[in-house]
Amino acid sequence: MPEQFHRPVRRPPAAFDNLVGAADPAEKSRVAHATASALLRRARQDETGETTERLIAFTAEHGIDDIAELWSLAPSRSLPGALWRLYLLQIAIRSDSATAALLYERGRVELRSADAAIAGAPTPASPDELTALVDTILRGVFQGDFSVALDRAAAYCRVQASGATHTADDYESTEPGRASDLTRRALRLSGYADDLSAAAGLWRSGALT
Template sequence: MTEHFHKPTNFPSGMFEAFMGGEDPAQISRVAHETAHALLSRVREDPDSDVVDKLVSFTDTHGIDAIAELWSRSNAKSLPGALWRIYLLRLLIRQDAEGTSYLFQRGTEVVSTIDPVVAGASAPTGPAEITELADRILRGLFEGDFAVALDRAAAFCRVTAAGCASVADDQDTTQPERASELTTRALRFSRTAEELTSCARLWRHESLD
């Protein structure tokens, strides 16, 4: 991917050694932050559409492991933590576009906030629309307003959480295990929404490290 940049992106020499056994959490954290800042600043400086396309679809070709190794252990309210969560959301959507779109659509029917509008999915929201939304949010990190992209992702999470909770209520009597699973998922989406909203706020104050 680096051949598409005008200049090579310089990462620390100990980038990969830091992950050999995970013996130095401080070094792992440093590498996570440095790679996230290097990648984001370089692409946003010159958002070539081909490069952005490759970054959006990176996990489709290479899987999530490489990104997870770099960023998954980062603090939720940090730049690498935010990038990890957006990539993970996109992966979850693409793995089950039909199920996710159903939960999101249900959420739009029960929430009384502007979150469906902020998220920006086409209505009604089916598998194709929810997949497109995931791609547009991720692209927004690299070529749009970074904080807005985070806010859209947070809104998506809140709407989907509401959908999970609503479907869980429907199934509480007939399928209690499924209802419990959906309730847990709703809590996870809600927590992720809070984390992304905090990241957006920090970015606007130039404090997202």
């Protein structure tokens, strides 16, 4: 799996220690939550949608900057933690959309659930269509129903996880290294799905902070 899936940062987060004290986790957490809330509020207050489009275009081209890297330290089931996972999905798809499309289609065929319908990708989905899907989900985060966007992202992760699991089985006897990579990818995506679903529920109850 591309390294970007883990930490899609195009420049080192050297500014962190200047932004908040390196030995002050509480302050880092406060800044992470404050910046996530401010970003979401600013995008949602812009009825033209221009702020949302700039956010999507910027991260697609440049990756995640220092502030978003700070979100990676936040609890997985928090506002900054959820936004971090959404941006990871965007970068992961854009960095290798062909593999994403292959795994998504395999998962769609194998998974006996409504997740593919909830995610909302075409059937079958091309690499470009999957890229468009994740951008659409991000637009929903900043302009639409936030909990619905999180549910769609969670469903996408479950479909991808299923595809990665079944593809790993295919490679187990011939390419065990590749099979292991795919299995780790499936586990990571399953974890993201659980976190994003939980975050959606917290948002609906007014408890996602």
